[in-house]
Amino acid sequence: MNILAISEMSLFKKLIIRGKNGTLGGIETNHKNLMRGLRKRGHRIIENKAFPKGQSPDIIICPTFGPISILMIWFYKRKYNCACVQHAHTTQDDMAGGFLPDVLVKYAGTYLKHLYKFSEIIITPSVFSKENLTRLEIPTRPPIYPVSNGVNLAKFKFSERKREEFRQYLNDQHEIDKDRKVILCVSVLWERKGVDVFYHVAKQFPEYEFVWVGNYITAKKLKERYDDLPNITFTGFVDDIVACYCGADAFFFPSRAENQGIPLLEAAACKLPILCRNLPTYSWLKDGIHCLKRDDLNGFVSGLKEIMAGENLRNQLINNALDNVQQHDINKIINQVERIYKRAIKLRRRLLEMQHER
Template identity: 35%
Template sequence: MKVLLYFEGEKILAKSGIGRALDHQKRALSEVGIEYTLDANCTDYDILHINTYGINSHSMVNKAKKMGKKVIYHAHSTEEDFRNSFIGSNQISPLVKKYLVSLYSKADYLITPTPYSKALLEGYGITVPISSISNGIDLNRFERSKEKEEKFKEYFKINENQKVIICVGLYFERKGITDFVELARKFPEYRFIWFGHTPMYSIPRAIRTIVKEDHPANVEFPGYIKGDIIEGAYSAADLFFFPSYEETEGIVILEALASKQQVLVRDIPVYKGWLENEVNCYMGKSNEDFTYLIDGLITDKIQNTCQAGFEVAKEKSIERIGYELKKVYEKVISNDPVKNKECIQHENQN
């Protein structure tokens, strides 16, 4: 079995959760011994596993179908998580939904990160079989490291007793960036650092203004930072606060959990079935909730859930995800009469 992993606009999307999902797929397939290629011109593959939905992605699906190849679409995107993102996203989101339905319906099988996103797609009327498989997490990469933590503290000149609250995400209203800043105003004694970057020309003026100037002195937007500094931040910070309103999963949450960091999120449907309030994380529904929880968690008035959160990350390790992907690939191949015939002939020869 050979899989073509296709990812349109890899350089542009490398800083997003979808970009990290591709890295995880490569690792996961290597872990379970599945051969893969990233060469879009390759023709000797069995399955096209496609991650993006641009014009070239559409062409790749059509090309694969003409060649008689099986197509698995990794449905990272929905209409819901497209809204409240880029300029004009709410106005064109119905068209995006229509396009996604058309594209996803051409696949032989769909993979989506959570039962929640699976339910959304089924609600669109899509009849293609769907499996929910987490994007996974590299536990080794986010294992606590004093060296990485020191690099983070040195980079941001963090004092010994200074409390730090972090978030990682694009500059989208959907991500809860306005709430992050509003909460920071209530805790001027703490440092709030939002990691991530989105081109300023692509986001609404109100969000641009927040990032560039309309935020208190204790809020920082250092942009996209990778490697030891961000990995050190995940474990060295005092809290990972992710107030997003809509996700298909949230890879950054898995990264925080894998770092044994305390996680605070908004109570939204996507977390049902894998995150549990007051068990492996804390959840709030309003800024009033978040104010209470931030205070309680930072001052240790509330018991932390770090170890239980780490257990969640272990359940979604890249190794486990690799086996789940393999099962889907085998299921798709088993429904291919041409491949089945080849397998029978190979067995008879042996």
């Protein structure tokens, strides 16, 4: 396939991260994994610019949701009259408590309805996010397919060497004793990610180190608000994210809204026991089998006690989650994405044939 990939990743990184190291979170992770995997399979991908004169794409794809994405999809779809698939990582629910001002969040539904109307097919990370998108009543009624974000299992796997490297990093950079138990969260620092809960749980466990790995460049005031405990650390961006997972003893993810939760996939692949909020989007994880799910502060406190005190429970959660995450291997996900892209191309061609026959 000839693929025209449109995204605002580079622009967002310049505006938000301002040239510093870091990522934009799950959307960027998934997009990079897909582009790398599709190129390895021989597909030709051109990003954010027209194909050479006399050539054209079979399909336009886009994972981002900004106004430039809308303009570029509209322009190139008119230019090439080809299929379009949008990877809908963004729904109305998860825009609240992020980097958008609250005054704009109330218009999110109307905006997203217009954003996604250009697609022959929409791909979204979970059944839950599909239900949210269906409720938008997108005017063109494109089919919506839930496909996991996936995880690179060749990269995300437990390593004793990487565990030691992260422990040494914490000791060198943050003066954390290498023998202390580490409770990890991995996420860009936004309000909706539950940093307040992370903080209040940390208060209850002075014997453990609570380490939040992820950019806080757009949320420095938020970081300052919750950075006064001796056992809580905000590292910012860390180059080797796999080492972070390997170096922790439990993964605590109190986010209030997700469309799947890529860090949960990564934590499972790296053999971490998981404690997370009981969100409907985590239907792919079973409470008490793959993780512990809780609803409030008291539940998180008791859940963490269970994980840290019970070796049998820890091993059960680790082994079951590791088995479960195998179905999310990025190579299996790319197989699904390829089939959907080809289906969208056929749909577009059939539509053009019908128009021509008229």
